[in-house]
Amino acid sequence: MMLTVEGLVAAYGRIEALKGVDLTVAEGEIVALIGANGAGKTTLLMSLCGRPRAKAGRIRLLDDDIAHLPTFAIVRKGVAIAPEGRRIFPRLSVLENLRLGAVTADPAYFDSDLKRVLGLFPRLKERLDQRGGTLSGGEQQMLAIGRALMARPRLLLLDEPSLGLAPLVVRQIFDIIAAIRAEQKVTVFLVEQNAHHALRLADRGYVMVNGRITLSGSGAELLANPEIRAAYLDGGHG
Amino acid sequence: MAYFLQQLVNGVALGAIYGLIAIGYTMVYGIIGMINFAHGEIFMIGAFLSLIALLLIAALGISNVPLALALTLLFAMAFAALYGWTVERLAYRPLRGSQRLAPLISAIGMSIVLQNTVQLLQGARVKPLQPVITGGLVLMEGDGFVVRLSYLQIIIMLLTLALMIGFTWLIHNTTLGRAQRATEQDMTMAALVGIDVDRTISATFVMGAALAAVAGLMVTLYYGVVDFYIGFHAGVKAFTAAVLGGIGSLPGAMLGGLLIGLIEAFWSGYFTIEYKDVAAFAILILVLIFRPTGLLGRPEIEKV
Ligand SMILES: Nc1ncnc2c1ncn2[C@@H]1O[C@H](COP(=O)(O)OP(=O)(O)O)[C@@H](O)[C@H]1O
Ligand SMILES: [Mg+2]
Numbered sequence: 084m085m086l087t088v089e090g091l092v093a094a095y096g097r098i099e100a101l102k103g104v105d106l107t108v109a110e111g112e113i114v115a116l117i118g119a120n121g122a123g124k125t126t127l128l129m130s131l132c133g134r135p136r137a138k139a140g141r142i143r144l145l146d147d148d149i150a151h152l153p154t155f156a157i158v159r160k161g162v163a164i165a166p167e168g169r170r171i172f173p174r175l176s177v178l179e180n181l182r183l184g185a186v187t188a189d190p191a192y193f194d195s196d197l198k199r200v201l202g203l204f205p206r207l208k209e210r211l212d213q214r215g216g217t218l219s220g221g222e223q224q225m226l227a228i229g230r231a232l233m234a235r236p237r238l239l240l241l242d243e244p245s246l247g248l249a250p251l252v253v254r255q256i257f258d259i260i261a262a263i264r265a266e267q268k269v270t271v272f273l274v275e276q277n278a279h280h281a282l283r284l285a286d287r288g289y290v291m292v293n294g295r296i297t298l299s300g301s302g303a304e305l306l307a308n309p310e311i312r313a314a315y316l317d318g319g320h321g
Numbered sequence: 322m323a324y325f326l327q328q329l330v331n332g333v334a335l336g337a338i339y340g341l342i343a344i345g346y347t348m349v350y351g352i353i354g355m356i357n358f359a360h361g362e363i364f365m366i367g368a369f370l371s372l373i374a375l376l377l378i379a380a381l382g383i384s385n386v387p388l389a390l391a392l393t394l395l396f397a398m399a400f401a402a403l404y405g406w407t408v409e410r411l412a413y414r415p416l417r418g419s420q421r422l423a424p425l426i427s428a429i430g431m432s433i434v435l436q437n438t439v440q441l442l443q444g445a446r447v448k449p450l451q452p453v454i455t456g457g458l459v460l461m462e463g464d465g466f467v468v469r470l471s472y473l474q475i476i477i478m479l480l481t482l483a484l485m486i487g488f489t490w491l492i493h494n495t496t497l498g499r500a501q502r503a504t505e506q507d508m509t510m511a512a513l514v515g516i517d518v519d520r521t522i523s524a525t526f527v528m529g530a531a532l533a534a535v536a537g538l539m540v541t542l543y544y545g546v547v548d549f550y551i552g553f554h555a556g557v558k559a560f561t562a563a564v565l566g567g568i569g570s571l572p573g574a575m576l577g578g579l580l581i582g583l584i585e586a587f588w589s590g591y592f593t594i595e596y597k598d599v600a601a602f603a604i605l606i607l608v609l610i611f612r613p614t615g616l617l618g619r620p621e622i623e624k625v
Contacts, residue, residue, distance in 0.1 A: 187515035
């Protein structure tokens with residue numbers, strides 16, 4: 084298993100946002116986590132990176148227990164994230180943002196990785212010297228994913244890559260996620276409210292309600308599930 | 322005219338020194354969003370370390386002045402950097418993430434501890450030093466007044482210029498500099514790309530302290546005396562310089578330092594030397610009221 088999470092509990096102060104989460108992600112898989120706003124999806128992704136730190140439970144990356152490592156050390160083990168809100172460094176150029184993505188990578192790969200990422204996101208190529216904060220929402224999302232890819236991650240975490248984007252851009256982003264997995268053999272764990280796209284793309288999916296996993300199955304199974312259709316699909320998401 | 326020119330020369334030299342100290346304030350503020358109140362004391366320690374080194378080197382019989390100065394600089398920078406690192410570890414890091422007031426109090430406490438330690442070790446007596454660098458250039462003579470640019474002033478200006486260029490380059494072009502700017506903009510995201518944020522913050526304290534030590538050496542040579550409370554006075558002025566230039570801004574710290582140096586020189590040249598420290602306080606208060614972002618600071622809105 085690339086990622087094994089067992090009984091993960093995480094909290095903000097006294098508020099428990101994760102109440103014992105179990106899930107696995109196999110090497111090379113794309114796994115989607117869907118759930119309503121406030122379910123705890125972001126908290127799960129972030130606690131895989133140590134923020135907030137797991138209060139109980141285990142997080143294993145391949146054979147390493149990473150639950151107690153500081154964030155930068157987890158990232159150095161091969162986890163990269165395009166977090167909620169994108170968190171582009173606003174006053175650094177696009178190129179510098181990408182360089183920062185590569186902080187943990189072997190510098191020998193930098194040039195070829197940069198070329199590859201700019202190949203995936205040609206829009207960024209024209210804007211390399213522009214400040215990150217001046218990009219459009221879609222471009223920032225591309226930069227956030229590109230920055231994560233520059234780390235040459237084993238496990239790529241994506242938090243709502245489609246949030247706030249025009250349908251056409253959403254399609255583009257999901258196509259690129261599929262391409263990344265195919266070409267680079269990266270394992271992808273993504274969080275989405277946009278269940279339709281996510282489940283169509285994913286090999287497997289989990290559903291989170293109130294800090295707990297309530298359902299899991301293949302992407303197709305979950306897409307066909309009437310409960311899920313009612314809760315997450317027929318609500319009008321593209 | 323000649324008198325004016327002389328004040329200008331003096332002001333630029335003084336401003337260079339303030340600018341070097343101001344960089345430490347501005348960088349630490351930029352990265353952790355708080356004022357390192359112990360920074361003035363680090364400067365004071367840098368001055369004492371310089372004095373000790375100069376006396377030691379003289380005692381060892383090294384009479385080559387450039388060599389003696391280089392050794393002194395190295396010694397002062399290394400030990401001041403160690404002090405800066407220790408201050409961060411002891412007074413700031415344990416309180417990271419707590420309320421804003423706690424590290425502030427901790428910083429002031431650290432400042433008092435450092436001041437009193439040096440006072441105990443060195444005695445409250447003013448320490449004199451024989452002039453190490455003498456002589457200079459006569460720039461012009463007029464109105465029965467001679468305008469001098471001393472060799473020491475030239476060294477101060479050139480060394481400061483070199484350090485500021487080198488430093489700016491480092492911040493913009495190295496991995497460490499990029500990590501510092503990233504940490505400054507979004508500490509969480511910096512950690513998420515794999516930056517060791519604690520180490521980056523330590524490095525910032527170390528760099529600021531090393532520059533303050535250079536300023537300490539300059540002041541030691543310039544005035545020939547060191548006492549344990551110079552840290553407070555110079556600290557207030559350098560802090561004012563940082564605020565005037567725009568706290569968090571590197572070029573702002575340099576510009577602010579220069580302006581404060583000039584204001585102080587002209588104030589003592591044309592008004593009265595007694596109130597020269599009041600000028601810095603007055604400017605600090607005026608800037609905080611009318612332009613809290615300083616001259617080169619960015620408006621808070623842009624800080625995403
Ligand atoms: N920084 C925070 N401090 C306190 N509570 C938080 C914080 N972030 C999220 N929460 C709470 O944790 C719960 C889960 O939030 P989140 O993980 O952001 O959900 P999702 O990403 O599924 O929308 C919510 O109740 C939210 O209010
Ligand atoms: Mg979320």
